[in-house]
Amino acid sequence: MGRADMPRATTPDITVTVAYSPCAGVVDEVAVSLRAGSTLADALRASGLQQRHPTHDLALLPLGVWGALREAHSVLREADRVELYRPLEVEPKEARRRRQQAQRGAVKRAR
Secondary structure, eight states: OOGGGSOOOOOOEEEEEEEEEEETTEEEEEEEEEETTOBHHHHHHHHTHHHHOTTSOGGGSOEEETTEEEOTTOBOOTTOEEEEOOOOSSOHHHHHHHHHHHHHHHHHHHO
């Protein structure tokens, strides 16, 4: 069997998860199989999330892997979790302050 007759080596597939939360308490998560060397942008296209959420322009949202911001051209690895981050409605410190005020008000009313 000559070299030309040998089966070609194929690039192994990787499986990643793509997650998007269009609003609080809702998560749209899908697992996709991609070729090794695929990018975050490739995963987003393969996920079909843009078709399921046509009113949101997902291409404009920041992307990350396991909570760390990444560029769309970053290469993925097996079992990565690609995340799309929607804009914050309230800064975390402000949200914590509001919760604390609400709890204090509830305690005063309970007395």
